[in-house]
Amino acid sequence: MNRRVVVAGASLGGLRAAEQMRAAGWTEAVTVIGDEPHMPYNRPPLSKEVLAGRASFESLAFTPKASAADVEWRLGASVTAARLADRVVELDDGSTIPFDGLVVATGMRPRRLRCAGPLAGRHTVRTLADARSLRDELTRSDARVVVVGAGFIGCEVAATAIGLGVRDVTVVDPLPLPMVGPLGELLAGSLLERHRERGVRFALGRTVRHFTGTDRVTGVVLDDGTELPADVVVESVGSVANTEWLDGNGLDLSDGVLTDDFLRVGGLPHVVAVGDVARFPNARYDDVPRRVEHWSIPTDTAKHAAKSLVAHLTGTGAELAPFAPLPTFWSDQHKFRLQSFGAPVLGRDDVRVLDGDPAGDVLVGYHRDDRLVGVVALGGPATAAKTARYRAELLKQPAPTA
Amino acid sequence: MKVVVDTTKCKDHGQCVFAAPDVFQLGDDGHLVFDAEPDDALRDDVEEAADVCPLQAISVEG
Numbered sequence: 001m002n003r004r005v006v007v008a009g010a011s012l013g014g015l016r017a018a019e020q021m022r023a024a025g026w027t028e029a030v031t032v033i034g035d036e037p038h039m040p041y042n043r044p045p046l047s048k049e050v051l052a053g054r055a056s057f058e059s060l061a062f063t064p065k066a067s068a069a070d071v072e073w074r075l076g077a078s079v080t081a082a083r084l085a086d087r088v089v090e091l092d093d094g095s096t097i098p099f100d101g102l103v104v105a106t107g108m109r110p111r112r113l114r115c116a117g118p119l120a121g122r123h124t125v126r127t128l129a130d131a132r133s134l135r136d137e138l139t140r141s142d143a144r145v146v147v148v149g150a151g152f153i154g155c156e157v158a159a160t161a162i163g164l165g166v167r168d169v170t171v172v173d174p175l176p177l178p179m180v181g182p183l184g185e186l187l188a189g190s191l192l193e194r195h196r197e198r199g200v201r202f203a204l205g206r207t208v209r210h211f212t213g214t215d216r217v218t219g220v221v222l223d224d225g226t227e228l229p230a231d232v233v234v235e236s237v238g239s240v241a242n243t244e245w246l247d248g249n250g251l252d253l254s255d256g257v258l259t260d261d262f263l264r265v266g267g268l269p270h271v272v273a274v275g276d277v278a279r280f281p282n283a284r285y286d287d288v289p290r291r292v293e294h295w296s297i298p299t300d301t302a303k304h305a306a307k308s309l310v311a312h313l314t315g316t317g318a319e320l321a322p323f324a325p326l327p328t329f330w331s332d333q334h335k336f337r338l339q340s341f342g343a344p345v346l347g348r349d350d351v352r353v354l355d356g357d358p359a360g361d362v363l364v365g366y367h368r369d370d371r372l373v374g375v376v377a378l379g380g381p382a383t384a385a386k387t388a389r390y391r392a393e394l395l396k397q398p399a400p401t402a
Numbered sequence: 403m404k405v406v407v408d409t410t411k412c413k414d415h416g417q418c419v420f421a422a423p424d425v426f427q428l429g430d431d432g433h434l435v436f437d438a439e440p441d442d443a444l445r446d447d448v449e450e451a452a453d454v455c456p457l458q459a460i461s462v463e464g
Contacts, residue, residue: 388416
């Protein structure tokens, strides 16, 4: 055990990278470094089942594969710098760790609103600690809740708050519809109606000017001057890539870490990136590198990146196909589920109802150049299951050119 | 090989069905049915199914 692969980041991407290094045949040392004190855990329930109190915080822990039992975990430690040419990372305790291969898995952190006002009472949802403190405040009686940002997390938190019996929930977003970016207008409109029917209020086309309150937040003032009284604010306004530690290595860090078709960073065969911090081209669609924040991506990228890294480190020179995952996402809100396959965002200009009715259970297809590029189901589990047939069709398609 | 699904966690996403269709299926009602003792030749598929389960409800024993 002379050589070492360092995995920077100990969430799903870091765990899967460590496991997949073993699966790809790497038998030497693996060290995973993560700034949270916990072993890797599953984040999606933090805005849903766990926030609602239907699942315990303990239930979120992943069970690492037996093959990864000898992986070294450095938890509660963060990587503060890397010198890729010298093959060494520096930690916040001042120590350094030399590596032969490096996996970038440091993920994202929530973006914060920078407008004036007190910080207390304002929450984000990314970590176990975040979800715990938000749950404490949501379960106080008569909490008035303002959610800023009508994306995945904002919509899920609003639905969970209603489910917890919170009577006063308002979602603010500059766009005219919730989740209109990933879904397009047809489904976003349907989503808006479903939330309204269940008691969620919306202030759409609005931005936050500032927060009121002295010691803690008491209200949210919008750009039209409206003040929404608030005991609890949730900021779900996107995320920022954790890449500062890679500064100074001549990398493209303009939005996450730019990689090639094999998840390699900066043209270096000994450095790969996985998870939502990786900005990779998907050979299935076009050559535009994108970051993808869906849950399936850490596992997909880890499999490909580990093969690429192990092939280099062991000198086997195995021929790899370019990375071409089929994206998928889901979201559970109130009693309904969104389930997607493919890339609906590429086909938002040609949206067709494939099955059902937008007011009820519905299956929608997204097309580009008259070809199906994505499907989204909205409704009950049986509707979500109907995406299976279209998933097979989306998988069969050769990677189209842009 | 023994496949265990924590049914208190399972939310019928069906990702396991895509990974290991010989072991996992969604019934007409949209709910999961599965083979608890599949052939060992299917191990890679079952491991993949366990990886992609959004609720991490699947474990493989033996």
